[in-house]
Amino acid sequence: MDDQQLLRYSRHILLPQLGVEGQERLLKSQALIVGAGGLGCPAALYLANAGVGRLVLCDADTVDLTNLQRQILHHMGTVGWPKVESGREALARINPQCRVEPLNRRLEGKLLDDQVAAADVVLDCSDNFSTRHAINRACVRHRKPLVSGAAIRFDGQVTVFDLREPKNACYHCLFPEGQDVEEVRCAVMGVFAPLTGIIGTVQAAEALKLLAGCGESLNGRLLLLDSLAMEWRSIRLAKDPDCPVCGGSRS
Numbered sequence: 298m299d300d301q302q303l304l305r306y307s308r309h310i311l312l313p314q315l316g317v318e319g320q321e322r323l324l325k326s327q328a329l330i331v332g333a334g335g336l337g338c339p340a341a342l343y344l345a346n347a348g349v350g351r352l353v354l355c356d357a358d359t360v361d362l363t364n365l366q367r368q369i370l371h372h373m374g375t376v377g378w379p380k381v382e383s384g385r386e387a388l389a390r391i392n393p394q395c396r397v398e399p400l401n402r403r404l405e406g407k408l409l410d411d412q413v414a415a416a417d418v419v420l421d422c423s424d425n426f427s428t429r430h431a432i433n434r435a436c437v438r439h440r441k442p443l444v445s446g447a448a449i450r451f452d453g454q455v456t457v458f459d460l461r462e463p464k465n466a467c468y469h470c471l472f473p474e475g476q477d478v479e480e481v482r483c484a485v486m487g488v489f490a491p492l493t494g495i496i497g498t499v500q501a502a503e504a505l506k507l508l509a510g511c512g513e514s515l516n517g518r519l520l521l522l523d524s525l526a527m528e529w530r531s532i533r534l535a536k537d538p539d540c541p542v543c544g545g546s547r548s
């Protein structure tokens with residue numbers, strides 16, 4: 298780290314659990330953020346500000362006026378832009394040293410596989426089940442830690458599937474494909490603006506801990522937030538030994 302970096306990250310370096318070593322790890326790491334919306338915006342902001350070396354930001358959408366209520370990377374000047382370009386511009390203004398690679402397309406197939414393989418941590422900030430399952434399968438395949446968040450109306454949830462360890466549950470263990478409860482979307486149901494900030498920020502915190510190698514992650518625990526009552530609940534997660542994604546073939 299040069300003098301500027303030592304200053305910029307000094308409040309992290311002061312933390313004994315992080316220190317110079319943890320900060321160096323962040324600077325060398327690469328995170329994949331799928332979705333530059335309500336969850337992806339705060340997650341990307343904190344990862345870039347905190348010094349993660351490289352961020353791959355993936356989203357096929359363009360910025361719309363209805364996004365600005367909660368998607369805090371975007372602003373009036375970038376309405377109509379691809380969200381990932383709007384995000385890159387905002388992040389570069391705060392921390393030009395963080396290299397942001399914008400992918401303005403749906404992440405699937407070989408691209409998804411390659412990006413997950415190249416990442417040190419994956420943040421699922423998407424808004425639909427098919428993407429969530431595809432990301433999970435790729436993370437299981439490449440044994441990458443997956444930080445998963447969701448927010449709708451006043452309800453949020455967040456957890457970590459630390460798929461570096463075969464004994465840990467995956468997304469499919471928790472939400473089996475095909476049994477998906479009906480898809481509810483913010484466009485139809487609405488979403489409380491700061492809820493997405495809270496959940497996306499928890500995702501950033503978990504990703505930073507995983508990258509720096511400090512603390513204990515949310516692996517094995519699902520946090521549920523009712524932001525109307527502002528009550529958190531924690532549920533223990535168990536691996537499904539018959540899970541077709543992470544179970545049979547690996548045990």
Ligand SMILES: [Zn+2]
Nearest residue numbers: 467470540543
């Ligand atoms: Zn599983």
